[in-house]
Amino acid sequence: MSIKIALAGNPNCGKTTLFNALTGSNQFVGNWPGVTVEKKEGRLKGHKDVIIMDLPGIYSLSPYTLEEVVARNYLIGERPDAILNIVDGTNIERNLYLSTQLMELGIPVIMAINMMDIVAKNGDKIHIEKLSQKLGCEVVEISALKGTGIQQAAEKAIAVANKKKNAIPVHKFQAELESVLDSIEDKLGNDVPEEQKRFFAIKLLEKDEKIESQLKRVPDVSEEITLVEREMDDDTESIITNERYTYISSIIGECYTRSKRDKLTVSDKIDQIVTNRFLAIPIFAAVMFLVYYVSVTTVGTWATDWTNDNLFGDGFTFFGIDIPGIPVMIENLLVAIGCADWLQGLIVNGIVAGVGAVLGFVPQMLVLFVFLAFLESCGYMARVAFIMDRIFRKFGLSGKSFIPMLIGTGCGVPGIMASRTIENDRDRKMTIMTTTFIPCSAKLPIIALISGALFGGAAWVAPSAYFVGIAAIICSGIILKKTKIFSGDPAPFVMELPAYHMPTLENILRSMWERGWSFIKKAGTIILLATIVVWFASYFGWVDGQFRLLDTLELDHSVLAALGSSVSWLFAPLGWGNWKSAVAAITGLIAKENVVGTFGILYGFAEVAEDGTEIWGTLAGSMTAVAAYSFLVFNLLCAPCFAAMGAIKREMNNTRWFWYAVGYQTILAYVVALCVYQIGTLITTGTFGFFTFVAFALIIGFIGLLIRPMKEYKTTKSKSVAGAK
Missing domain, CATH: 1.10.287.1770 (Helix Hairpins)
Structure with missing residues (x-):
């Protein structure tokens, strides 16, 4: 019979690091039944019969967030054999609030005090034996990051589980309260x-x-x-x-x-700079610029160029051996087996060109994921949420809204799901509507494509895309908060700031791989299906009254061209009214990576990211630099992919609100892209037309919405979070 051990603790206490160290690759990730909160479980290394359940990070067992409800329902309903309670030793007083509640459940508890290496470095002392006696449960010291004491903690949890001796809380309340209980x-x-x-x-x-x-x-x-x-x-x-x-x-x-020290800790000294009232935002901007500069413009581009030039190109030489690229290899194989022309076109020009165009950007994404994993693991991103709370609160949002947006840099779906931690319904809805403005990993190929093809790999393009998203969020917060349905004070933001520490290479690489593998799986499923559909629609059409397979010079007669031409007029004021760009933007609603894959098929090449070749010239010839930036802005801000829209529908739990969200995102994207193109064209060429006038009118109206005074509306007060201090 298997033993179930639940890991429970506050956010940022090192619980996930401990879970990864205990289970290694023996993990199973999914969602809790009926909800969209991630469920992680795994088997303890060396113990096939011991299941470790990683509960969501929570501050208490009060039912104010979905994570708290999920954790509480599991502990009460499933009754694990033991609880391994992870406590941050550098914030022990705040962490013990949850501990007192866990002990009241009557389940055997082992307390693992984490980050003891930092506690010792600070000169502090936690008296383990006395703490164990006071709490009524066994206490062990660990460092999940360095791996010290973790196996001992697991073994002790197994031991108390086997004894099946229920915990009896030793803490008592006032006499009057005890008698009532x-x-x-x-x-x-x-x-x-x-x-x-x-x-x-x-x-x-x-x-x-x-x-x-x-x-x-x-x-x-x-x-x-x-x-x-x-x-x-x-x-x-x-x-x-x-x-x-x-x-x-x-x-x-x-x-x-606590040690009697006058000097500040290393974390305190760093925070004096990175959370400084005046320096915090410039430092954050510089950090994100560096991240995107390295990921998209330099190291990431070099890796992507090599991938596209060699792996998805003509091939490369390895120790004197000529190895053909994937497209050449597949084409030679198909010719050798006598494959039909239409099937050969589907595989080479459809699947390889479409999926290969997207997979070519994997190296850039992996570099970006390494940076994001490092910033999250070292503790800086927790500070960013604190920094952004100052700004967001002025514009009607809480720092809690930045957490979903931060998660959304990897994928918009978990970012949207993370909004469930926001108790205030108005703030939660507004966060859902704005989270996908932050560029996710699926939008990175679009950024890299436009940056390389139209701007010669300019360093400012990729970071500007990130800050366009931030600006859209801030402006949306100002405008929406002045409406009746979103009025009211933002929800309070309570969050522990973990001590800075150097993350392990293993944890960084694991995080990079999990995000990267998720992207690759999407390329092998959704994008694969989309590229097949796009290929058929683009390579079949009517010529001289006959429906047949087209060659590359006849794509303007395809089914896709007919569909694209019917809607391309909508995008003409944005500067990219040709049917190919219109179709690429529309297929991006299935998955944002499809934008690049569609261009790969329609322009007949797989090496989309190959900088400085005639391929870039082909794409650049279809739109101006201003139009290209307009195209980029529209795809960054418009309605997200189908998966993210599905998440919006689930989280809103209301069809009308879902259409409000999608409609707002699309209209805002159209307005901003129109203004970028029309004003940009006026500046660069001096052209003034009807839509230039419309752009100025929209800008004036937008500024009016931003500066109009806030009206007072009657709102119901939301209940505060229990235990938040």
Whole structure:
């Protein structure tokens, strides 16, 4: 019989690092049943019968975010054999709030205090034995990053699980509160196991409405609630919260010795610079510029160029052996077996050209993912959320909104799903509507394509795309917050800032591979199917009244050309009204990578990113530099891919709101792209026309929406997060 061990802890406590170290490659990632929160489980290395469940990072077991609900439902419903509670040793007082709740569940708990190497470096001391005695559970020291003590923690968790001895919380509240809780436990009777009675009694006293679904019979505790609130002059939820912190403070006073140091820690010294009121934003801008410069313009481009010139090009020489490129190899194979012309065209000009065009950008993406993984793991991105909270709050959004946007740099789908951590419904909806403005990994090939083909690989193009997204978010926040449906104060932002540390190469490479593999799988499924459809639609059409296979000089007679021409007039004011560009933008709604794949098919080449060749000239000849930047802006800001739109539909849980979100994104993209092209053309060529006038009118109207005064609307106050201090 297998043993289930749940990993539980606050966000940024090192839980995921510990999970990766304990399970290695024996991981299974999916979603929790019925919800879009990621579910991670794996088998402990060397123990086939031990399953490790990585619960979402949470601050408490209060049901205010989906992560908290998921974690609580699992712990109550599944009843794992043991809980391995990871605590950040550098923020131990705040982390112990969740620990007190976990112990009330009646499940054996092993506490693993992480980052002990940093605690020691700071000169602090945690008295492990005394802490264990005070809490009533075994406590071990670990460093998940360095791998010290983690196996011992796992073995101890297995040991307490095998004993099947339920934990009994030793912490006590005030005498009056204890007597009331005893009374509620009596009312629960035999409907709740003895070891769970304390947890359910506390939740009933806190007036936790969602706890009712966990009980067969809900006892009437109104008398007890009234008694406590009258005696202690506060609401029961606040009373319980204060009692917990009073208990934790008493423990910390005896079990934690802070060094008497006048000097600041290394993290404090770094934060004085990177979170400085005046330097924070310029530093963040410089960091992101460097990330995109290296990923898209220099190292990433060199790697991508080699891939396209050699792997997806004519081939390369390896130790004196000439190895043909994938397109040449496949074409030679098809000719050798006597493949039909139409099938050969489908495979070479459709699948290889389309999918190969997208896969050619994988090296650039992997370089970008390495940078993002490093910034997240070292602790800087947590500071960025804190920095952006200052800005976002002025424009109607919370720093919590930046977390989904940060996740969205990898993929818009988990970014949209991450909005569920925002309790305020208005802020959550606004975040969903704006998260996909941040360039995700699927948009990186479009950025690299436009940068290389039309701007000669200019260093400013890629970073500007990132900051166009930030500007769109800020402007949207200002405008939307002044409407009745989005009015009100932004949700409070509470987040622990982890100490800076050097991430391990293993963790960085694992994060890079997980994101990169997700992209490659999409190229092998959705993009593969899309390129086949695009090829058939572009290489079949009517010529002289006959429907037949076309050659490359007859693409203007294709089915795709007819469809593209019917809508291309819509994009003429944006500077790219030819049918090929229109079709590329539309196929991008299936998956943004399709934009590049479609160009690969329509222009008849696979080496899309090959800088400085006639291929770039072919693409550049179809639009001006200003039109190309307009095309880039439109594809960055318009409605996202089908997968992300599906996530928006699920998270909004309302068809009307879904169309509001998609419609707002598309209209904003069209307006911004139109203004970029019309004003840009006026500056570069001096051309002034009707749509130039429209662009100026739109800019004036946009500025008016930004500066108009805020109206006061009656709004209902949202409930604050329990335990947030």
